Amino acid sequence: MKKRPLSSFTVCWVAGSAAASKLSFSSMILAWAGMLLLLAALAIWGRLSWKYIAVLGLGFFVAGCYWEWNEGRNVSVLPEVLALKSVEGAEVSVQVRGTILSTVERDGDRVDFTIGIKGISRSQNLTP
Numbered sequence: 001m002k003k004r005p006l007s008s009f010t011v012c013w014v015a016g017s018a019a020a021s022k023l024s025f026s027s028m029i030l031a032w033a034g035m036l037l038l039l040a041a042l043a044i045w046g047r048l049s050w051k052y053i054a055v056l057g058l059g060f061f062v063a064g065c066y067w068e069w070n071e072g073r074n075v076s077v078l079p080e081v082l083a084l085k086s087v088e089g090a091e092v093s094v095q096v097r098g099t100i101l102s103t104v105e106r107d108g109d110r111v112d113f114t115i116g117i118k119g120i121s122r123s124q125n126l127t128p
Contacts, residue, residue, distance in 0.1 A: 005052070012056045016063030021071075028064055035060050082122055093123040 012035070019031040039053045048056075078094060102114040 005055075008052075008056060009059045012059040013063040016060035017067050019060075020064035020067035025068075028068075032057075032061055032064065078120075081120060094120060095123050096120050 020028055023031060036057050039057050042048045043050050043053045078092065082094065096117055097119040098115045098117040100113050101116050105112045
C-alpha cells in the first residue's frame with residue numbers, strides 16, 4: 001500500500017461509493033466506522049502513517065458523501081404531474097409527447113437531453 005498511494009486511495013474511493021450505493025444511511029455510518037478501525041489497525045501495527053490513514057479514510061468518507069449528494073439531486077416530478085400518491089422504488093410506465101430541444105449526449109448506457117413536453121400520460125400496459 002505504501003508504494004502505490006493513488007491505487008490505495010482509488011480502492012477506498014470505490015469502496016465508499018459502493019457502500020453508499022448499496023447501504024442505508026445508518027449502515028453507511030457503520031461501514032465508515034469499520035473502515036476507520038481497519039485503517040487505524042494498520043497504523044497501529046506500523047504499516048502506514050497516520051497522515052496516510054487520514055487521507056484514505058477521507059477518500060472513503062468523501063466518496064460516500066458525493067454519492068449521496070448526487071443521488072439526492074436525482075429526482076423526478078412525474079409523480080406530482082401525474083397525481084400519483086407514492087411511487088418510490090416502483091416502476092411507472094408513462095407516455096410523453098414532445099420535441100427534443102437540445103443535442104442528445106450519449107455516455108455509455110446513459111442519454112441526456114432536454115425535451116419540450118406537449119403531453120404526458122400514464123401508459124395502460126405496465127411492464128413487469
